[in-house]
Amino acid sequence: MNPILIVDDERPIAELIELTLLQAGYQCEIALDGETAADKIETGRYDLILLDIMLPGVDGYELMEYIRPTGTPVIFLTAKGMLADRVRGLRMGADDYIVKPFEPLELLARVESVLRRAGRGGGLLRAFGVVVDPAARKVEKDGVPVALTPREFDLLVLLLRNQGIALYRDVMYERVWGGEEETGSRTLDLHIQRLRKKLGLADKIKTVYKIGYLLEVET
Amino acid sequence: MKLAAKLTLAILLLLALLLNLGAAWLIGSGFSAQLQAAAQQNAATHRAECYQLQKAMIETPDLETQPPLVVLYGQQRTAQAGVGLAILSEEGAFLYSGTGMENGWQPVLRAVDAGEDGMTYAKEGAKVWQLFASPVQWQGRTLWLVSSCDVSSVFRLRNQQLEGFARLELIAFAGVALAVWAVSRRLTRPLKTLEETSRAIAAGAYDRRTGMTGADEVASLAASFDAMAEAVEQRANQLDLAVHQREDFVSAFTHELKTPMTSMLGYADLLRSAEVKPEVRQRAANYIYHETKRLEALSAKLMTFMALDPEHRTLELRPVALTALAEKVARALPSECPVRLCWEGFEAGRVLGDEDLLTSLLENLISNGMRAEPKDGRISITAHRKNGQVEITVRDRGRGIPKKELERITEPFYMVDKSRARAQNGSGFGLALCARIARLHGTRLEFESQPGEGTMVRFTLKEAEG
Numbered sequence: 190m191n192p193i194l195i196v197d198d199e200r201p202i203a204e205l206i207e208l209t210l211l212q213a214g215y216q217c218e219i220a221l222d223g224e225t226a227a228d229k230i231e232t233g234r235y236d237l238i239l240l241d242i243m244l245p246g247v248d249g250y251e252l253m254e255y256i257r258p259t260g261t262p263v264i265f266l267t268a269k270g271m272l273a274d275r276v277r278g279l280r281m282g283a284d285d286y287i288v289k290p291f292e293p294l295e296l297l298a299r300v301e302s303v304l305r306r307a308g309r310g311g312g313l314l315r316a317f318g319v320v321v322d323p324a325a326r327k328v329e330k331d332g333v334p335v336a337l338t339p340r341e342f343d344l345l346v347l348l349l350r351n352q353g354i355a356l357y358r359d360v361m362y363e364r365v366w367g368g369e370e371e372t373g374s375r376t377l378d379l380h381i382q383r384l385r386k387k388l389g390l391a392d393k394i395k396t397v398y399k400i401g402y403l404l405e406v407e408t
Numbered sequence: 409m410k411l412a413a414k415l416t417l418a419i420l421l422l423l424a425l426l427l428n429l430g431a432a433w434l435i436g437s438g439f440s441a442q443l444q445a446a447a448q449q450n451a452a453t454h455r456a457e458c459y460q461l462q463k464a465m466i467e468t469p470d471l472e473t474q475p476p477l478v479v480l481y482g483q484q485r486t487a488q489a490g491v492g493l494a495i496l497s498e499e500g501a502f503l504y505s506g507t508g509m510e511n512g513w514q515p516v517l518r519a520v521d522a523g524e525d526g527m528t529y530a531k532e533g534a535k536v537w538q539l540f541a542s543p544v545q546w547q548g549r550t551l552w553l554v555s556s557c558d559v560s561s562v563f564r565l566r567n568q569q570l571e572g573f574a575r576l577e578l579i580a581f582a583g584v585a586l587a588v589w590a591v592s593r594r595l596t597r598p599l600k601t602l603e604e605t606s607r608a609i610a611a612g613a614y615d616r617r618t619g620m621t622g623a624d625e626v627a628s629l630a631a632s633f634d635a636m637a638e639a640v641e642q643r644a645n646q647l648d649l650a651v652h653q654r655e656d657f658v659s660a661f662t663h664e665l666k667t668p669m670t671s672m673l674g675y676a677d678l679l680r681s682a683e684v685k686p687e688v689r690q691r692a693a694n695y696i697y698h699e700t701k702r703l704e705a706l707s708a709k710l711m712t713f714m715a716l717d718p719e720h721r722t723l724e725l726r727p728v729a730l731t732a733l734a735e736k737v738a739r740a741l742p743s744e745c746p747v748r749l750c751w752e753g754f755e756a757g758r759v760l761g762d763e764d765l766l767t768s769l770l771e772n773l774i775s776n777g778m779r780a781e782p783k784d785g786r787i788s789i790t791a792h793r794k795n796g797q798v799e800i801t802v803r804d805r806g807r808g809i810p811k812k813e814l815e816r817i818t819e820p821f822y823m824v825d826k827s828r829a830r831a832q833n834g835s836g837f838g839l840a841l842c843a844r845i846a847r848l849h850g851t852r853l854e855f856e857s858q859p860g861e862g863t864m865v866r867f868t869l870k871e872a873e874g
Contacts, residue, residue: 201671201695208678208688243663268666269659290670293677355683364681400683 191234192216193300196226196252197241197266202289206239209293210300213350214314223247230255237304239296242267242278253281262307264299266291294364297350298323314349316407319388321349330388337387340365344380348394353406355397411599412592419588420581427580431573439566443559447527447538450557453491454540460485461495461553465546472551478503492537492556496520500552507537507556515539516554535560598626602633614641660821660836664706668699709837713820716765716844723848725760727872730791730798733763737770746785747778747804753791758872759798761849766869769845772838773802773865780806780863793871801866808859818843818853 305312
């Protein structure tokens with residue numbers, strides 16, 4: 190698995206994306222301007238490139254000329270949200286197009302989707318023998334498919350995308366159940382129990398005191 | 409209907425009217441005259457015949473009671489005089505009929521009814537006769553003599569003339585119609601050009617002109633039209649430009665807004681959803697803080713910028729002492745100034761302007777100079793008085809600005825070096841603000857710069873009286 194290249198001249202945003210991807214288990218590299226990006230593209234190999242169109246100096250669209258021969262999938266990032274710009278972006282060979290401001294989770298979902306489409310076994314979440322395809326909503330443990338309810342599936346995906354991070358209960362709740370039910374804690378705990386049992390991850394999905402839950406990082 | 413057709417029709421109508429009236433009058437009066445002349449001559453001939461008959465009555469008593477003699481007489485006279493005759497008895501019986509007509513009865517009787525001084529006409533087919541009837545008397549005996557004179561030739565002549573005229577009229581019509589058509593087409597061709605040009609312009613080709621020259625009314629219309637088209641083109645360009653500028657502004661602004669928001673949103677979400685490592689938490693909080701400050705700076709500058717819109721605002725220009733201005737600016741700048749400010753020419757003199765805005769302007773320019781990191785650590789600000797105006801110059805020996813960027817630096821949001829500007833919470837607004845302040849004072853910012861050598865900004869203010 191090759192790293193993902195993040196090209197954006199705004200350091201805060203580049204680092205934010207890096208954090209999000211790292212938590213989901215991806216390796217990343219950052220380029221803060223056109224020249225560095227071009228160098229890296231030429232010399233490195235990446236599974237995916239996240240590219241800001243409005244780079245100072247080098248046009249994001251120009252960089253596409255470098256990227257296309259490598260066949261690496263590309264997602265455009267930009268503040269320009271007009272339909273014409275989106276169409277232009279997609280025509281230029283981008284695999285997807287995200288408009289700022291975006292929620293990091295949305296970015297993650299798009300990344301997974303593009304990686305899956307690119308083949309190479311990308312876009313899958315893995316840990317401890319569990320392989321999850323978020324787009325197809327399929328789970329396997331050691332090659333054997335596992336049946337999970339939709340909520341269990343969403344919860345598992347959330348844990349996999351934040352490996353090694355202690356997640357807060359109410360946010361977990363909000364993310365998976367959309368804040369529908371009133372008294373959350375029991376449902377959440379029950380679901381965690383079932384996941385631990387169905388996937389044999391009892392010792393990997395840890396309870397974190399006063400905070401919530403955490404899925405350990407596979408070393 | 410087309411102009412050419414209208415014109416042709418009108419002229420033809422007039423022509424027809426005139427020609428026909430004229431011909432009618434001419435031919436008519438000629439005809440009448442001829443008929444009149446014929447009538448006179450025939451009347452004389454008739455009188456002569458009457459006289460002859462009278463003579464015969466004198467020579468041959470009881471002529472009227474002997475029809476054969478009358479017939480003989482009649483035939484003699486017809487052969488000799490070459491005129492048609494009819495002789496009737498006093499009671500109206502036909503004694504001799506040699507009028508030359510086929511059915512002469514009715515006309516003859518009518519002529520008799522008309523009496524001595526009357527003249528009647530008889531028509532048979534294409535022939536026309538003038539008939540004269542008079543009673544011829546001798547010693548109490550009366551015979552009626554009717555002369556019939558063939559005047560067909562007069563009528564024939566008239567008809568010929570009419571025919572000839574008709575043919576002439578046709579030719580004249582055709583000729584005139586053609587001529588008028590051709591001429592009016594020629595005259596209206598410029599109008600067609602005018603129409604085509606205006607249609608092209610209406611479709612969006614604002615640079616089209618008729619390019620017609622000449623002295624007549626159509627040419628002068630074309631010249632006015634061209635002038636109007638010029639005005640329209642300029643206005644259209646102005647509007648286009650304004651729209652572009654607005655679009656650029658909105659586009660840049662949205663970008664400047666959305667970028668910090670992405671960071672703020674993302675890091676805040678991170679912090680609230682998970683227990684992250686302390687250094688990550690610190691980094692997140694840091695970024696949120698700085699991006700918020702950035703938005704704050706942007707918002708403040710934007711407000712000021714909008715408030716200084718030259719379209720909607722006029723300044724009240726008051727006398728401002730240069731010394732006071734220099735002091736204010738020096739105080740506004742941060743106390744730990746990395747560069748030394750060299751003021752020159754600000755010891756005396758007053759300019760017309762708004763003190764606060766001028767302070768802002770100078771402060772901004774000096775800040776920019778500082779950021780350019782002058783090699784000699786100095787920025788010089790000079791005021792030069794000349795001809796009732798004061799020229800103020802801010803000069804630095806810093807990084808300089810490349811030539812092709814120079815014309816764009818006063819655009820809102822335009823940053824020559826984005827990353828450096830961002831690091832100082834800049835968003836490309838400072839010079840746009842300065843440019844507006846200059847405009848409100850009725851002046852402009854002039855820039856000169858050499859990359860690696862330095863930059864100079866210059867503007868002129870009016871000197872205050874007294």
